[in-house]
Amino acid sequence: MKCPEVEELMQRHLDSDLEEQEEDLLLGHIRDCPDCAAMYERLIRLSEDLTALPSVSPPVNIVDSIMPRLDGLAFPASDKPSVQAVAPSIIKDQNESEMSAPLRRPRKKYIWTALSGVAAAGLAIGLFIFDLDGPVTRHAELKDSHAPETSSSMVQDKNTAPDGNEAGAAADGDPESAGEPMGSILEESGELAETATDGEASLLERNLTEDPGPPTGDGEVQPEELQVRDQAGPAAGDAVAEEIHKEQVPPEPEQPVTEMAPNEDTPVTEAGEVPQTEEAEAPESSPEDQEVGIAAGEPVSGAEKQESGSETPADLSDPQYRSPEVVYERLLSPGNDLFAYVNEQRVLISSSDGEVRFASQYKWQPEDKVRFVAWLNEQELLYQVTKESGETIQYKVDVKEQTETEIAY
Amino acid sequence: MVAPELIRAAQAGDRDAIITLLREIETHVYRTAYYMLGNEEDALDASQEAMIRIYTKIHTYEEKALFKTWVQRIVTNICIDKFRKKKPSVSIDEHEMVFESGENVEERVMAAYIAEDIHEAINKLPDHHRSVVVLRYLQQFSYNEIAESLDLPINTVKSYLFRARKQLQSYLQDYQKGGVRG
Numbered sequence: 001m002k003c004p005e006v007e008e009l010m011q012r013h014l015d016s017d018l019e020e021q022e023e024d025l026l027l028g029h030i031r032d033c034p035d036c037a038a039m040y041e042r043l044i045r046l047s048e049d050l051t052a053l054p055s056v057s058p059p060v061n062i063v064d065s066i067m068p069r070l071d072g073l074a075f076p077a078s079d080k081p082s083v084q085a086v087a088p089s090i091i092k093d094q095n096e097s098e099m100s101a102p103l104r105r106p107r108k109k110y111i112w113t114a115l116s117g118v119a120a121a122g123l124a125i126g127l128f129i130f131d132l133d134g135p136v137t138r139h140a141e142l143k144d145s146h147a148p149e150t151s152s153s154m155v156q157d158k159n160t161a162p163d164g165n166e167a168g169a170a171a172d173g174d175p176e177s178a179g180e181p182m183g184s185i186l187e188e189s190g191e192l193a194e195t196a197t198d199g200e201a202s203l204l205e206r207n208l209t210e211d212p213g214p215p216t217g218d219g220e221v222q223p224e225e226l227q228v229r230d231q232a233g234p235a236a237g238d239a240v241a242e243e244i245h246k247e248q249v250p251p252e253p254e255q256p257v258t259e260m261a262p263n264e265d266t267p268v269t270e271a272g273e274v275p276q277t278e279e280a281e282a283p284e285s286s287p288e289d290q291e292v293g294i295a296a297g298e299p300v301s302g303a304e305k306q307e308s309g310s311e312t313p314a315d316l317s318d319p320q321y322r323s324p325e326v327v328y329e330r331l332l333s334p335g336n337d338l339f340a341y342v343n344e345q346r347v348l349i350s351s352s353d354g355e356v357r358f359a360s361q362y363k364w365q366p367e368d369k370v371r372f373v374a375w376l377n378e379q380e381l382l383y384q385v386t387k388e389s390g391e392t393i394q395y396k397v398d399v400k401e402q403t404e405t406e407i408a409y
Numbered sequence: 410m411v412a413p414e415l416i417r418a419a420q421a422g423d424r425d426a427i428i429t430l431l432r433e434i435e436t437h438v439y440r441t442a443y444y445m446l447g448n449e450e451d452a453l454d455a456s457q458e459a460m461i462r463i464y465t466k467i468h469t470y471e472e473k474a475l476f477k478t479w480v481q482r483i484v485t486n487i488c489i490d491k492f493r494k495k496k497p498s499v500s501i502d503e504h505e506m507v508f509e510s511g512e513n514v515e516e517r518v519m520a521a522y523i524a525e526d527i528h529e530a531i532n533k534l535p536d537h538h539r540s541v542v543v544l545r546y547l548q549q550f551s552y553n554e555i556a557e558s559l560d561l562p563i564n565t566v567k568s569y570l571f572r573a574r575k576q577l578q579s580y581l582q583d584y585q586k587g588g589v590r591g
Binding site: 007008011012014015017039042046047049050051053055056057058060062063065066069070073075076077 | 420468523581
């Protein structure tokens with residue numbers, strides 16, 4: 001055998017691609033050819049070193065980091081024509097079927113899903129509140145009347161494309177989504193409120209600093225709105241706690257956060273009916289409201305606590321957001337630039353413009369209680385996790401250094 | 410391996426399924442991107458792009474190909490585009506490299522140097538040679554799987570791989586002359 005041919009054997013040998021006879025040929029040649037033996041050894045070594053290359057992993061959670069962008073894309077893509085729910089476009093035309101895109105998204109604990117969906121829905125709601133009489137009551141009525149049908153309609157909503165019409169047509173068939181506007185807004189924890197007037201995904205920023213949405217727009221229906229809110233649990237301004245609740249609790253299929261969007265299309269028809277039934281419905285709404293408000297059964301007390309604390313814009317410096325009793329929360333950094341929250345049982349820190357700056361490597365169980373203790377400074381955060389067993393672990397996150405270390409509790 | 414049911418569910422429009430699927434493949438996507446592009450920042454960028462593309466194109470995946478090769482095709486294409494536009498920089502110490510080989514400190518330090526050398530050497534390879542090496546060693550793909558991912562004939566794959574290895578060992582010989590390798 002000639003050396004060049006042997007070299008090919010060597011290469012294939014590295015990939016375990018040789019037949020037994022070929023192996024024999026290779027070894028036979030190497031035994032007598034020092035040059036090839038040297039090359040063989042170098043190649044073997046190289047292959048070993050290549051095999052030993054570190055299996056690197058991403059330093060941040062990539063899916064989380066693109067969630068805002070994913071939320072702006074229709075899913076499934078391309079099969080459903082013109083249902084591109086891009087938040088900014090919603091601002092331009094909130095009455096189109098685009099609004100229904102968010103409908104398809106399950107009310108999972110995706111803060112980003114919520115945000116973009118909220119952007120669309122919030123704007124619509126904001127406009128409705130401004131334009132219609134009794135929008136709140138309509139919400140209440142729809143919400144109440146649709147409780148039982150939630151799950152079935154939810155499923156439908158999830159799987160149909162232009163949900164706008166369906167939602168409208170089956171206003172009743174569009175369970176929470178119908179009555180959801182308020183509820184989901186509330187669930188969205190204030191962000192919804194923000195999005196009412198700020199149809200952008202960066203509503204987070206607004207959320208933290210002001211609550212111009214429903215509250216301001218609801219002048220004329222103030223009392224009812226508050227009532228609905230009360231019943232629903234988290235007030236618009238309590239997005240923070242509520243959102244966390246939502247995130248913490250397993251998704252409740254019948255409570256699509258973004259479902260509200262399509263409902264905006266059917267306001268007029270509903271409006272007439274609403275007032276009549278509103279009173280009757282109202283009393284019944286509490287169980288659902290709590291459900292809705294708390295994004296699936298989170299301790300009502302938590303929600304109520306938050307809710308009672310403020311009918312006004314979320315004041316994150318308010319002690320209630322850091323009180324020990326509140327297990328789920330989101331904590332704003334001292335400089336108001338970052339906030340920590342929990343999403344899908346993972347601790348995340350985002351900047352006020354919505355960009356995820358840190359994602360914890362730990363994913364907790366639903367029964368674990370994550371509590372943000374405090375921001376030590378603008379880059380370090382302390383949080384604790386109390387497991388079901390009662391054991392508490394404390395972590396310090398350094399957003400700048402991208403580290404998360406366990407520290408003595 | 411990503412469960413076929415998960416893929417089908419995602420293709421059927423189940424958003425939870427696609428998100429779950431993306432989370433499952435995230436590391437594999439990043440790993441390829443990192444070694445293709447040579448640094449963390451570009452790798453994250455490319456990974457994000459790849460994930461979004463997978464999200465929007467999941468319905469185009471056909472089961473006749475392996476899902477992992479379909480995914481890697483997307484990643485390598487994006488990476489090749491990227492480094493044709495920008496010359497990647499090598500910064501291997503970005504990652505806290507955990508070296509499986511070597512029980513003691515000395516061995517681990519050696520491994521670190523070697524990895525650095527190899528990483529630098531990989532970065533000198535032309536894009537297709539680099540892709541083949543990355544898929545072979547970081548993803549443990551067979552010749553066939555590499556061929557499928559890169560849409561190349563199997564003989565071309567072998568040719569690239571063999572040439573790449575030869576080139577790499579030559580670079581490393583150069584390092585060796587001035588470096589720490591024994």
